[in-house]
Amino acid sequence: MKGTYDIPDNFSRALIDLVSRLLSPQAQRLGRTQGGVRKIRKHAWFEGFNWQGLLDREIKVPHVPKLGNLEKVSIFVHGMLTLWSFYLT
Amino acid sequence: MENTAQEKLITEYRLMLELSHPFIVQCFQGKHFLVHVMLTLSSLYSNLSRSHWYPIWLTLLAEAFQCKKYIYFLMGLLPGGEVLDLLDEHKKFSEDWSRFYCGAVVLVFEYLHQQKIAYRDLKPENLVLDEEGYCVVVDFGLAKRCDRGKTWTMCGTPDYLAPEIITGKGHDWGVDYWALGGKAQYWSLHFVVCFQPFLTPCYTSASWSQCLFMSLPTVTHLSMTMIQQKLQRK
Numbered sequence: 001m002k003g004t005y006d007i008p009d010n011f012s013r014a015l016i017d018l019v020s021r022l023l024s025p026q027a028q029r030l031g032r033t034q035g036g037v038r039k040i041r042k043h044a045w046f047e048g049f050n051w052q053g054l055l056d057r058e059i060k061v062p063h064v065p066k067l068g069n070l071e072k073v074s075i076f077v078h079g080m081l082t083l084w085s086f087y088l089t
Numbered sequence: 090m091e092n093t094a095q096e097k098l099i100t101e102y103r104l105m106l107e108l109s110h111p112f113i114v115q116c117f118q119g120k121h122f123l124v125h126v127m128l129t130l131s132s133l134y135s136n137l138s139r140s141h142w143y144p145i146w147l148t149l150l151a152e153a154f155q156c157k158k159y160i161y162f163l164m165g166l167l168p169g170g171e172v173l174d175l176l177d178e179h180k181k182f183s184e185d186w187s188r189f190y191c192g193a194v195v196l197v198f199e200y201l202h203q204q205k206i207a208y209r210d211l212k213p214e215n216l217v218l219d220e221e222g223y224c225v226v227v228d229f230g231l232a233k234r235c236d237r238g239k240t241w242t243m244c245g246t247p248d249y250l251a252p253e254i255i256t257g258k259g260h261d262w263g264v265d266y267w268a269l270g271g272k273a274q275y276w277s278l279h280f281v282v283c284f285q286p287f288l289t290p291c292y293t294s295a296s297w298s299q300c301l302f303m304s305l306p307t308v309t310h311l312s313m314t315m316i317q318q319k320l321q322r323k
Contacts, residue, residue, distance in 0.1 A: 012184060022266050031266035037199040040266070046188065046195075054192050061222035062186040065169035074168075075220060 014045035101229050104206070108229075167225055169218025176213055190216065190224050191269065197226045198265050205236040207260070211268035 007016050018040075021030040031040050041051060053059040067075075172190060176182065182190075194211065201208055210231040216224045 015184060022269055026260070029266050031198070031269075037195060037202060040195055041199075045184075046192065049188060049192055051192065051196070054189070055196060057221065057223055059189075062182075062189050063175055063218070064222045065218050065220065067168055067220060071168035071220065
């Protein structure tokens with residue numbers, strides 16, 4: 001089975017490398033080869049990326065969603081109920 | 090027919106109950122009526138990052154949300170909307186944005202693949218933002234445990250199908266990385282003409298379905314001809 005795809009000019013070199021390694025046959029695909037997902041995490045495109053910060057939810061988010069009033073109320077109610085459940089236990 | 094659908098839901102539900110990751114939508118089950126009411130009252134909202142203490146007072150009880158006709162999934166509320174909507178709004182993500190969302194997905198995959206679960210349905214529609222803007226992976230309807238080696242079910246979204254799914258040679262969690270590659274490109278490139286590496290022109294297009302059916306090894310020649318005729322007529 002064969003397939004072709006174009007990589008646009010505005011991609012950085014690291015991203016081109018990552019994409020081409022991911023879009024490769026099963027046996028050579030990054031993440032599935034030796035080293036597993038760690039190879040992706042250590043890839044040049046992710047260089048300097050704060051993985052621990054992402055997991056701890058401490059890094060800056062690119063887009064903060066705008067919440068409607070209903071969501072705000074539900075978040076508030078949940079907070080109150082959480083406090084209440086701590087009080088009960 | 091209804092039974093199998095129900096079984097599928099239950100399988101998905103059981104799988105989800107076992108999973109616990111900050112970037113996977115969580116599924117809760119209440120032992121006490123009070124917990125049930127609380128979670129429902131709070132509009133099914135729960136802060137995923139601080140959910141680690143939930144198991145203390147939430148335990149498994151499979152019948153809790155199943156009535157005669159329906160099965161209820163109680164999940165954390167993700168009010169931020171789909172990443173796809175965000176993409177439509179911005180037309181194209183910068184590499185920094187893509188890196189952030191891809192990073193979250195990579196973390197989820199790391200966790201899932203450790204447990205030998207293939208997610209198999211990665212696409213922007215299945216990434217939803219929580220109230221702080223972190224993306225969470227939802228919809229585990231196609232997820233499957235592959236601890237006994239490869240799996241052969243033909244499933245996924247056409248645009249992100251890895252070649253080994255189409256050829257039917259058996260696949261495992263490796264297909265998720267293929268989809269990730271497709272997505273990394275898709276995100277950074279929404280505005281350019283060829284924005285997906287293997288874009289399906291239309292989900293129902295005859296040519297694509299034909300190509301899928303042609304490549305399925307289990308379809309006999311006769312039924313294949315029949316399918317082709319049906320496709321051409323439309």
